[in-house]
Amino acid sequence: MAVIGSGPAGLAAADRLNRMGFHVTVYEKDLHPGGILRYGIPNFKLDNRIVDRRIDLMKEEGIVFECGIVVGRDISYNYLKRHFASILLTGGSCQPRDLDIPGRELSGIYPAMAYLSAQNKRIIGEPLFVEEDITARDKNVVIIGGGDTGSDCLGTA
Ligand SMILES: Cc1cc2nc3c(=O)[nH]c(=O)nc-3n(C[C@H](O)[C@H](O)[C@H](O)COP(=O)(O)OP(=O)(O)OC[C@H]3O[C@@H](n4cnc5c(N)ncnc54)[C@H](O)[C@@H]3O)c2cc1C
Incomplete structure (x- = not known):
C-alpha cells in the first residue's frame, strides 16, 4: 500500500493498514514526516519529540517513510500503480484561503x-x-x- 502524505490522516491509515498485515510505504514531500503536526502546530503546543517518537515506533513496526518526494513530480502515478496494489491520497490541504482586499499585494503579508x-x-x-x-x-x-x-x-x- 502506498500512502501519499504523512499528516495525521496518512499516519493513522498507515498504522491501521500495517496492523492488518499490509506492507505500507508513506511518501511525503517535506523532509520530515508529520504534516501539520510537525510543520504547522507550534512546538510549544506539540513538541516535535512526541511526533518523532511516534514515527520511530511506526518505522520499527515496519512502515517505510520516503520523505522529500513530491508525488506527481518526483514519482508518477504510473510508477505507484506498478509497485503498489492500492494508493491512498492523504495530502491534506496546502492552499491557504486568501483575502481579496485592497493592499493584499503589499509585501510582508503572509498566510x-x-x-x-x-x-x-x-x-x-x-x-x-x-x-x-x-x-x-x-x-x-x-x-x-x-x-x-x-x-x-x-x-x-
Ligand atoms: C496552524 C494549525 C494548527 C492546528 N492545531 C491543531 C491542534 O492543536 N489540534 C488538532 O487536533 N488539530 C489542529 N489543526 C488541524 C490539523 O492539523 C489538521 O486537521 C490535520 O493536520 C489534517 O491532517 P491531514 O493528514 O489531512 O493533512 P496534513 O497534516 O496537511 O498532511 C498532509 C501531508 O501530505 C503531504 N503532501 C501533500 N501533497 C503531497 C504530494 N504530492 N506528495 C507527497 N506528499 C504530499 C503534505 O506535505 C503534508 O505533510 C491545526 C491546523 C493548523 C493549520
Missing part, C-alpha cells in the same frame, strides 16, 4: 502556515529558502483571524 512552518523548520534545523525565511522579530504584527491558527501565530510571534 499563517507560511509563517508557522518557517518557525518549525528553524527549530528542527531545516534549511529555509530566502522567500520562506519569515520572522516577526523586531516587527509590529497584525493577525487577521482570532481562531486557533491565529492564536498559534500569536504565541509564535
